[in-house]
Amino acid sequence: MKPALILLVAVGLFFASCKSKPPKEAQVNSAAPADSVIDYSPDSLQLPEPFATPSVKYYSDVIGWQGSTRPKAPEGFTVTLFADQLDNPRWAYQSPDGTIFVSEANSTKSATEKIKDAVTGKSRSMNTGSANRITIFRDAD
Structure with a gap:
């Protein structure tokens, strides 16, 4: 009985709101002539x-840190290698005690998708395998 009453009130409010008229100010403003007309046809x-324009689908070229080469940081900042050899790190969370959780995941691909990625160059910029794990970094001291 109670759900039926709630439904009846909700339907009544819906139909009552459909019948409402806009304020008189809005009616006056909408009747004013337009300064410009925009054609959306x-x-x-x-x-x-x-295909007259070049494709906008580009994939990144993963270079990595070669030898002592480091990414360039803005003045006043430094770049330090924290973790490497992660497979598709997606999310990183820091817990209140300082532990870092890194989610590593990627969707698994079918054989045809793997071939398509190799042909389009996507496999060069992405790790097409899936780690499906959470890596934990914590200070043991």
Whole structure:
């Protein structure tokens, strides 16, 4: 009985809100002539032909830290290697006690997706395997 009453009140409020009129100020302003007209019809669009522009799908080139080379940091900052050889690190969390949790995950791919990634170059910029694990870094001292 109670859910039916709540549903009846909700439906009544819905229909009551559909019948409401906008304030008189809004009616006056909407009747004013427009300063400019914008045409949103499909005929007004001037789009380039398909494949007339270069693709905007680029993949990163993973370089890594070669020897003593380090990423460039802004003035006043330093770059220090904290952890390496992680497989697709996605999220990093720090607990209140200073422990760092790193989620390593990637979706598994079918054979056809692996071939497609190799052809398009995606496999060069991404690790296509999946670690599916959480790595924990904590200070033992």
